[in-house]
Amino acid sequence: MRACQEEVTVWLLEPGNGEETLGTIDRAATISEVAALAGVSPGTASKALNGRGALRPETRRRVQEAAEQLGFVANAAARSLQAGRTYTVGMITTDSIGRFSIPLLIGAEDALGAGQVSVFLCDARDDPIREQYYLRTLLGRQVDGIIVTGRRTQARPPIGVGLPVPVVYAFISSTDPDDCSVVPDEQDGARRAVEHLLAIGRRRIAHVTGPEHHHSATVRADAALRTLSAAGLEPAANVLFGEWSEAWGRQAAGILLSTGAEVDAVFCGSDQIARGLAEALQEAGRVVPRDVALVGFDNWDVMVDGSRPALTSIDMDLEGIGRTAAELLLAAINGNPEHGRRALPGRLIPRASTAVNPF
Amino acid sequence: MRACQEEVTVWLLEPGNGEETLGTIDRAATISEVAALAGVSPGTASKALNGRGALRPETRRRVQEAAEQLGFVANAAARSLQAGRTYTVGMITTDSIGRFSIPLLIGAEDALGAGQVSVFLCDARDDPIREQYYLRTLLGRQVDGIIVTGRRTQARPPIGVGLPVPVVYAFISSTDPDDCSVVPDEQDGARRAVEHLLAIGRRRIAHVTGPEHHHSATVRADAALRTLSAAGLEPAANVLFGEWSEAWGRQAAGILLSTGAEVDAVFCGSDQIARGLAEALQEAGRVVPRDVALVGFDNWDVMVDGSRPALTSIDMDLEGIGRTAAELLLAAINGNPEHGRRALPGRLIPRASTAVNPF
DNA sequence: AGCGTCAGGGCAATCGTTTTCCTTCCGTTG
DNA sequence: CAACGGAAGGAAAACGATTGCCCTGACGCT
Numbered sequence: 119m120r121a122c123q124e125e126v127t128v129w130l131l132e133p134g135n136g137e138e139t140l141g142t143i144d145r146a147a148t149i150s151e152v153a154a155l156a157g158v159s160p161g162t163a164s165k166a167l168n169g170r171g172a173l174r175p176e177t178r179r180r181v182q183e184a185a186e187q188l189g190f191v192a193n194a195a196a197r198s199l200q201a202g203r204t205y206t207v208g209m210i211t212t213d214s215i216g217r218f219s220i221p222l223l224i225g226a227e228d229a230l231g232a233g234q235v236s237v238f239l240c241d242a243r244d245d246p247i248r249e250q251y252y253l254r255t256l257l258g259r260q261v262d263g264i265i266v267t268g269r270r271t272q273a274r275p276p277i278g279v280g281l282p283v284p285v286v287y288a289f290i291s292s293t294d295p296d297d298c299s300v301v302p303d304e305q306d307g308a309r310r311a312v313e314h315l316l317a318i319g320r321r322r323i324a325h326v327t328g329p330e331h332h333h334s335a336t337v338r339a340d341a342a343l344r345t346l347s348a349a350g351l352e353p354a355a356n357v358l359f360g361e362w363s364e365a366w367g368r369q370a371a372g373i374l375l376s377t378g379a380e381v382d383a384v385f386c387g388s389d390q391i392a393r394g395l396a397e398a399l400q401e402a403g404r405v406v407p408r409d410v411a412l413v414g415f416d417n418w419d420v421m422v423d424g425s426r427p428a429l430t431s432i433d434m435d436l437e438g439i440g441r442t443a444a445e446l447l448l449a450a451i452n453g454n455p456e457h458g459r460r461a462l463p464g465r466l467i468p469r470a471s472t473a474v475n476p477f
Numbered sequence: 478m479r480a481c482q483e484e485v486t487v488w489l490l491e492p493g494n495g496e497e498t499l500g501t502i503d504r505a506a507t508i509s510e511v512a513a514l515a516g517v518s519p520g521t522a523s524k525a526l527n528g529r530g531a532l533r534p535e536t537r538r539r540v541q542e543a544a545e546q547l548g549f550v551a552n553a554a555a556r557s558l559q560a561g562r563t564y565t566v567g568m569i570t571t572d573s574i575g576r577f578s579i580p581l582l583i584g585a586e587d588a589l590g591a592g593q594v595s596v597f598l599c600d601a602r603d604d605p606i607r608e609q610y611y612l613r614t615l616l617g618r619q620v621d622g623i624i625v626t627g628r629r630t631q632a633r634p635p636i637g638v639g640l641p642v643p644v645v646y647a648f649i650s651s652t653d654p655d656d657c658s659v660v661p662d663e664q665d666g667a668r669r670a671v672e673h674l675l676a677i678g679r680r681r682i683a684h685v686t687g688p689e690h691h692h693s694a695t696v697r698a699d700a701a702l703r704t705l706s707a708a709g710l711e712p713a714a715n716v717l718f719g720e721w722s723e724a725w726g727r728q729a730a731g732i733l734l735s736t737g738a739e740v741d742a743v744f745c746g747s748d749q750i751a752r753g754l755a756e757a758l759q760e761a762g763r764v765v766p767r768d769v770a771l772v773g774f775d776n777w778d779v780m781v782d783g784s785r786p787a788l789t790s791i792d793m794d795l796e797g798i799g800r801t802a803a804e805l806l807l808a809a810i811n812g813n814p815e816h817g818r819r820a821l822p823g824r825l826i827p828r829a830s831t832a833v834n835p836f
Numbered sequence: 837a838g839c840g841t842c843a844g845g846g847c848a849a850t851c852g853t854t855t856t857c858c859t860t861c862c863g864t865t866g
Numbered sequence: 867c868a869a870c871g872g873a874a875g876g877a878a879a880a881c882g883a884t885t886g887c888c889c890t891g892a893c894g895c896t
Contacts, residue, residue: 146619146641148882159846164884171885172843191617195557196882199851204554206618209598215583220574227600236614239568239598241586255595258550260505282505364783390783420779424723424749507852518876523854530855531873555852558881 147188156184167192198260207447208238208256210277212249212268212290215241217418218436222267222288225440233448235262253278263447266290267440271301272333284450288443289436291459298450300443302434303461304334308341310466311385311413311432316345318474320383320411322354326370326395327387330359335387338415342385355379362387367394375402381410383472389414389421392429396471400426412471427470434464506547515543526551557619566806567597567615569636571608571627571649574600576777577795581626581647584799592807594621612637622806625649626799630660631692643809647802648795650818657809659802661793662820663693667700669825670744670772670791675704677833679742679770681713685729685754686746689718694746697774701744714738721746726753734761740769742831748773748780751788755830759785771830786829793823 153163158181165171166181167190184190198204207230211219227237238261240252256264263283268274268290276294277285284298291299315323325342328335339357346353355374360366367390374381386392392414396406404410406427414422417433439462446456512522517540524530525540526549543549557563566589570578586596597620599611615623622642627633627649635653636644643657650658674682684701687694698716705712714733719725726749733740745751751773755765763769765786773781776792798821805815 146616149884150882160883161847161885162845165845168884171845174844177844191613193558193882194618195554195563196851197884198554199552199558199853199882200884202851215579220579223598224574224600227598231599231611234614236597236599236618238595239582239586240590240595241583252590254550255593257505259553259595390779393783420749424752508854509852519852520854520856520877521875524875527854530875533874536874552852555881556854558852558883559854561881 146193147190149190149192152181152184152188152190155188156181202260203262204260205235206238206259206261207235207444207451208240208252208259208261208264210240210242210249210252210256210264210266212242212266212274212277213244213270215239216269218269218289219267221436222440222443225437225442226265226288226444227440228437229441229444230448235448249277253281257282262451265440265443265447266292267443270333271304271337273299284447284455286443286447286450288439295459296457298446298456299459300439300446301459301461302436302439303463304337304434305341306461307415307432307434307464307466308338308385309345310464311415312342312345312349314430314466314468314472315383315385315411315413316349316351318411318472321351322380323351323383323385324353324355324358324374324379324381325385325387326358326360326367326374326391328360328362328366328391332362335359338387354381354383360391362390364390364394364397367391367396368398369394371395371398371402375399375404383411383413385413387415389416389418389425389429389431392431392471393421393425396425396427396429407471407473413466414471417467422467422469425471427473430469430472431467432464433467435462438462505552506549508549508551511540511543511547511549514547515540561619562621563619564594565597565618565620566594566803566810567599567611567618567620567623569599569601569608569611569615569623569625571601571625571633571636572603572629574598575628577628577648578626580795581799581802584796584801585624585647585803586799587796588800588803589807594807608636616641621810624802624806625651626802629692630663630696632658643806643814645802645806645809647798654818655816657805657815658818659798659805660818660820661795661798662822663696663793664700665820666774666791666793666823666825667697667744668704669823670774671701671704671708673789673825673827673831674742674744674770674772675708675710677770677831680710681739682710682742682744683712683714683717683733683738683740684744684746685717685719685726685733685750687719687721687725687750691721694718697746713740713742719750721749723749723753723756726750726755727757728753730754730757730761734758734763742770742772744772746774748775748777748784748788748790751790751830752780752784755784755786755788766830766832772825773830776826781826781828784830786832789828789831790826791823792826794821797821 149163150160153160163181166173166178167185230237238256242249242252261283264285265288266277266285267288271289273291273293276292276297287299291301325339327339343353358370360370384395386395392412396412399406399410406412414429414431417431422429422431508522509519512519522540525532525537526544589596597615601608601611620642623644624647625636625644626647630649632650632652635651635656646656646658650660684698686698702712717729719729743754745754751771755771758765758769765771773788773790776790781788781790
């Protein structure tokens with residue numbers, strides 16, 4: 119282990135001293151070779167390296183040194199075979215890998231990597247055939263568990279029933295309430311957005327969002343309306359459903375302006391929509407946030423920072439969702455399965471588009 | 478059991494025919510169980526399922542049926558152990574997984590998945606320690622090969638020397654010319670951009686790009702200048718190095734306008750820069766593309782489509798790079814290693830920002 | 837001195853597949 | 867009719883790590 123650290127350093131800082139880098143591993147050494155070098159039996163070597171059995175400290179050390187010298191790394195296949203565990207999980211993204219999957223993936227990979235578990239990545243691309251193919255592949259590889267993710271939060275049918283390994287859904291959820299799902303709390307997010315606008319004194323608040331058939335759009339819209347009415351307010355305009363794009367945001371700005379509704383804030387269903395709205399409003403002479411304050415959703419860096427002014431937005435903490443899903447999966451693998459949907463709160467990231475004092 | 482099967486099928490394909498779905502796998506069957514059910518020995522069953530050995534067709538069929546009935550999927554660990562191959566490759570992204578890694582990943586996963594090879598994903602996050610940790614992990618898992626990617630195209634020191642498995646670098650390249658690298662041909666991309674601007678009749682062309690210490694920035698800038706001078710032209714202004722952001726694009730627009738240089742086109746080092754430039758130019762009263770044509774780089778959908786007008790851009794075909802890298806890796810695994818850098822050409826995607834007739 | 841105990845470590849089975857021999861049984865041929 | 871050859875399939879040895887069991891000394895106690 120010490121040597122390991124030093125090796126890294128050698129590679130990193132001083133090219134030229136290649137003595138003990140990983141480069142010395144050119145054909146995997148077996149534990150028998152290590153044992154032979156240390157003058158013990160393979161079984162003993164195994165115990166020495168895994169801290170099991172009753173061994174003299176000196177023997178243990180000798181084996182460890184031999185292992186290091188040979189650059190020994192235990193053959194995972196052999197170990198899995200005998201342990202019945204692979205320290206491996208599969209991650210299936212049902213839609214394609216994209217903007218939403220990545221933070222999930224990073225979070226999951228983070229939590230799993232810390233537990234010495236590797237991740238098989240599978241991209242099912244919205245194709246049920248591919249999905250089942252990957253499921254089968256993963257099961258053949260004896261993964262210890264599976265994380266299922268997707269780009270929509272809507273509940274989906276379970277990927278399989280009676281599977282031999284635990285499954286956790288991240289971001290999307292399973293329609294089976296007995297399955298374990300970790301999702302963002304979108305209602306809470308919408309509530310925070312509206313409350314923030316209320317807190318800075320806005321009262322004529324509109325909502326522009328994605329397609330009405332999109333689960334996230336309706337959930338967020340409902341929560342927004344509820345929050346408004348809890349404050350004794352009506353929305354400043356009907357909810358505008360459209361698509362998740364800047365173009366729609368621009369178009370929606372036109373609609374809002376043309377209806378003559380006196381709007382002093384818009385909560386947008388996505389940062390892209392908010393950005394489009396911001397542009398169009400300002401082209402029409404409205405000042406953001408003085409005349410109209412804006413809150414987006416997703417906290418997507420390139421959108422919130424690229425927009426002028428920078429966008430206040432709701433961060434769903436996707437990385438946290440990925441991490442939590444991974445942790446729940448590990449727990450399930452260790453025999454402590456959890457059931458049901460768990461909704462993680464997001465947080466509001468305030469920026470200039472709702473700054474009370476815009477200077 | 479039956480009920481389970483039907484549920485899966487109902488969801489998946491054809492309600493009613495639940496015979497052979499994955500639902501039946503609830504505790505992995507071994508080949509011995511299959512063999513017993515088919516009334517043969519395990520060895521024979523193996524031959525039957527893998528199309529090897531000399532077996533009566535009828536026997537083969539019997540075994541296959543037994544396998545299906547039990548939902549048999551060969552234990553990959555056992556198979557790897559004996560074959561010495563795992564049909565698994567590792568993919569290490571040296572910087573974080575991000576906008577550039579994803580298409581690479583998708584491309585690679587595509588090519589590998591088709592070959593029944595699974596991918597271990599590792600995110601080294603620009604941390605050499607993590608990198609070496611993952612390398613070690615992958616080697617312990619006996620991956621058949623490794624793909625190394627990153628978010629910068631600059632050459633990097635090899636991830637290891639004398640490794641027991643082949644390595645292919647994708648997007649980034651290795652400083653060791655003997656290693657196999659697949660990279661975008663950025664010079665070619667820059668050339669295409671400038672030639673496109675020349676083709677639509679622009680002669681006073683400027684170049685705004687990222688940091689001077691960034692490899693991509695200098696490579697593209699050099700190629701752009703060479704292309705101009707090959708056409709007998711000088712750049713309309715000194716190359717403006719800055720950062721890869723919209724903010725810099727806006728700032729650069731100010732610089733170009735204030736120097737009074739008569740610029741009729743700008744080739745930008747990234748779509749973000751181009752977008753910032755487009756905004757600022759138009760706020761200053763210039764019309765894109767009539768007064769100033771713009772070409773970006775990366776063909777990043779949200780930027781090229783979100784910008785107004787939509788941006789002409791250079792697409793580096795990252796997915797193709799990922800796919801090619803994976804194919805080369807598979808070839809190397811099969812004993813046909815390739816060496817050296819292979820630069821893949823990109824293509825120019827024309828959009829409104831360079832439309833000859835902007836209506 | 838004799839017995840019990842325990843530390844230290846070797847042996848061998850085990851995980852599930854594949855593969856290399858073998859064996860057996862027929863059919864064909866000299 | 868004996869011998870040979872090929873087809874069909876079984877037996878068992880790998881692959882590499884782990885682990886329970888057993889063996890061997892050495893030590894201590896009576």
